[in-house]
Amino acid sequence: MDIHAKQSLSQKQTLSHAQVQSLNVLAMTGDELERFLQRELEDNPLLEPPEYTDSSFSEPFSLSGHGAPSEAPEHGDIPLPDRPSLRDHLLSQLNERSMSSAEWGCMQFLIDSLSAQGFLDVSTQEVSQLLHLHPEQVSRCMARLRSLEPPGIGAHDIGDCLFLQLERLGLGNTAFDTLLHSYLEDLAAGRFSKITQEAGISKLVQRRCLEAVRHLDPHPAAAFTGGQTQYIVPDLVCSYTDGEWNIHINDRWMGSVGISTLYDRLLRSDDRPEVKAYYAERLAQAKFVLTCIEKRRATLTEIASRVVVWQSDYLLYGKPLKTLTFHQLAAAMGVHESTVSRGVRDKYIQTPRKTLPLRDLFTVSLDAEQGISQAQAMQALRKLIEEEDKHTPLSDQALMERLKAEGIPLARRTIAKYRESLGIPSAAQRKR
Incomplete structure (x- = not known):
């Protein structure tokens, strides 16, 4: 391999690592982000919270600005858990020295991709593409994750x-x-x-x-969520004023975290080679962390903005959800579907009517071409039954044929499943 090929590979791996870390930060809930930032603050002297940032020395690299307006609601302090996190528990079972750097990075990525229940909803192919690893390497890492304690961790469902x-x-x-x-x-x-x-x-x-x-x-991850009553703190807050939606990222509690200008000045003025190397490394990491958090804000804001506008009728008036899939939103945003998936994962949004998982504003598309969603199909089914002759109610077969005529093709088994989900009895039980 010539020097240019090596440089190209190195750049590709560096970009991949940055992309992975950025995706991990995007997937974090507000609670997870606070713990992540706390670890970074403890590890990196160049990162400091706002009360210690001295802006009189130099211009700080700040997180204040767009994405965190001053009027955004606060939720107060979130206490850090006394028990180890699921991530720490899983990493403690692994021996970093027995793995290559690629495998170790893959294991960290998989652990950070786990849902709150401990399930893994990313595919081998997706991880392979993101990390530039062979699918067999990813499969081995997934198998290793599934072998850890607690039993069942890393399962698909x-x-x-x-x-x-x-x-x-x-x-x-x-x-x-x-x-x-x-x-x-x-x-x-x-x-x-x-x-x-x-x-x-x-x-x-x-x-x-x-x-x-x-x-x-x-x-399997339930034991790591705490034994006390858990209160839902929304990651996003949306409001509707004068015909427009406003989105706030609920992370104002972080304040304007920035570069410590005091340590920046002290380390920058030291001419010792080892200090200069340390300074360059810590400064790059600090800026990278802040950039990841800023990208998280921007991405979550765009996701939420597009979703609430599209689902306005549902959020304001309780009408059925319109068809909206991760794939559709990713295409509209010009990003990979995994970006939307991670941005939505385990996030809650406070709306004018209620607080709910952001994922609940997406639908299962029954017909991508016609834009028919599961919610719309169930609404049409309910309407047919409400308007039927109560003396000769429609059977599931008849309902299937009526819906098909309306452009909603469903199997009879699906009709029965939806009917039961709506709490509607069979035709024989509905007959008067």
Whole structure:
């Protein structure tokens, strides 16, 4: 490899590392961001909170300005947890020396990508592209994460989490794998005959599976969220005034964190080579952290601004959600879908009507071309049933045909599922 190729590879890896760190900061909740910033403040003397920043020496690299208006609401201090965080607990089980720098970086990325429940919702391919690693390397890191304590950590969903725990107990088998990954809802609802008919698994095996998972933990990260009552602190606050939406990022508690001009002056004036090297490294890290946080503010503001405008009818009047997927929003913003996914993950937004997960303002698109969402389909289903002849109510088959005629093609099984979700009984039970 010639020198130019080496430089190109080095630059690519550097950019990848910066991109990964920026995405990690974007994915943080307000609480996680505060802890992250506290660690950086303790580790880097060039970073200081506003009460120690002396602006009389030089111009500080500040976070004040757009994205954190003075009128944004405050939520006060968030106490740091006494117990170790899930991240610290998982990292303590790994031996950095036994891994390459790429593997260690990948493990940190995966751990930072875990949801509040301890699940991993990023694919091997996505991580491979972001970190410029071979998919096999990523798969090995994912497998290592799934081997850590608590059991079930790093699973894709609840079914996968339960099966991981059964495997730890030596109870994993093909039948249980199928039941937990493909029929978890049916199993929990006791639809044994349906499972037997479709999967060929006996009712006895199904009951054994239920008994086996009864004492397992479906949320492996729950022990690290604290035992006291948890209060939801919104990451974003939106208000509607004079026909316009206003978005505030709820991080004003950080203040104008900036570069410590005192340490900046002291270290800059020291001519010793080792001090100059240390100064350059710490200054670059401090500026990078502040840049990541500023990018987080800008990205969250754009995501929330676009979402609340698109879902205005829902937020203001309680009308059905319009179709909006991560893919659609990412395309509109000109970013990768993972950027939207991380910006939305575990974030709460305070709206004029209620505080809710930002993810709840997105929908499952049933027809991307026509823009039909699950919420719209359920609304149309409810309307058909409300307007039906009560003496001859519509069967699920008839409802399916009516909806299809309206441009909403749904399977009869889906009709039944939506009807049950709406709390509407079957046609026979609705008949007067």
